[in-house]
Amino acid sequence: MAVWAVCNQKGGVAKTTTVVSLASLLAQKGEPVLxxxxxxxxxLTTYLGYDPDSIETSIYTLFQQLDNTPKEAILKSLKKTRHDNIFLLPASTAMATLDRQLGAQQGKGLVIRKTLSFFKDRFKHVLIDCPPMLGVLMINALAACDKLIIPVQTEFLSLKGLEHMLHTVSMINHSRRSALPYFIVPTMHDGRTKAAIDCLAELHKRYGDNVWQSFVPVDIGFREASKLGLPLPEMSPDSAGTRAYKQLLNMLNEPEVNVSNG
Known part of the structure; x- marks a missing residue:
């Protein structure tokens, strides 16, 4: 089971769009995706038709019993979506209180890893949409994943968020058995502007082989797709955005994809 976390300590860089798009492309191959x-x-929960303010069972449920979350609770939290082969463990707004509730309890960083062990024979791919702040939820994602995808909008304010994210990865690597491979994905790139072109060049200059050689362009289809609750690859298979994510998925699935662990 391949577990990919999509994460950045800056909001608005297309994390959810990346998760939805990659999941849709995998699902179109007939592979169940979690x-x-x-x-x-x-x-992400809202995108897929659930209300995080009122949902009864969610990832929050899984954190309420850190040591002995019953299998029944885990399975009850799993939601079907209206998209073939796409399943969801949804968020609830109560998750915002977890850092305060859990405090210094032991084992709080491995809840998601333990949860995913229940699904290892059911799903070939798992995609995690992470919060933009460092806390118990992000730590769980980074502890559970075997590959980190970092979307970065090609504008210079995003570079600072990327620095924070890579500092977090460095800290997490001290507690992992092996360093976490990460892959920087330029997103929302407008090749008509000098600022975006210069930012893309700076990404490659600073981070070299960790940066995907292509980029996800600005595409108004993403906005329309989210309004309809549809992944762009499902709504518009031939759009520029869909083509970009197809290229990204092909790269990620290569057996020896060139992803450094820093």
Whole structure:
């Protein structure tokens, strides 16, 4: 089971869009895909037709019993979506209180890893949509994943958020058995502007082989797709955005994809 976390300590860089798009492309191949929404804002949950303000069983449920979350609770939290082969462990807004509730309890960083062990024979791919802040939820995502995807909008304010994210990865690597491979994905790139072109060049200059050689362009289809609750690859298979995510997925699925662990 491949577990990919999509994470950045800056909001608005297309994390949810990346999760939804990659999941849709995998599902179109006939592969059941599991998505986890670890962001208390619940953008992914809302996108897929659930209300994070009123949902009864969610990822929050799994954190209420850190040591002995029953299998029944885990399975009850799993939601079907209206999209073939796409399943969701949804967010609830109550997740925003977890850091305060859990305090210094032991084992709080491995809840998601333990949860995913129940699904290892059911799903080939798992995609995790992470919150933009460092806390128990992000730590769980980074502890559970085997590959980290970092979307970065090609504008210079995003570079600072990327620095914070890579500092977090460095800290997490001290507690992992092996360093976490990460892959920087330029998003929302407008090649008509010098600022975006310069930012893309700066990403490659600073981070070299960790940066995907292509980019996800600005595409108004993403906005229309989210309004309809549809992944762009489902709504518009031939759009520029869909083509970009197809290229990204092909790269991620290569057996020896060139992803450094820093």
């Amino acid at each position: 998505m986890l929404d670890l962001d208390p804002h619940g953008s």
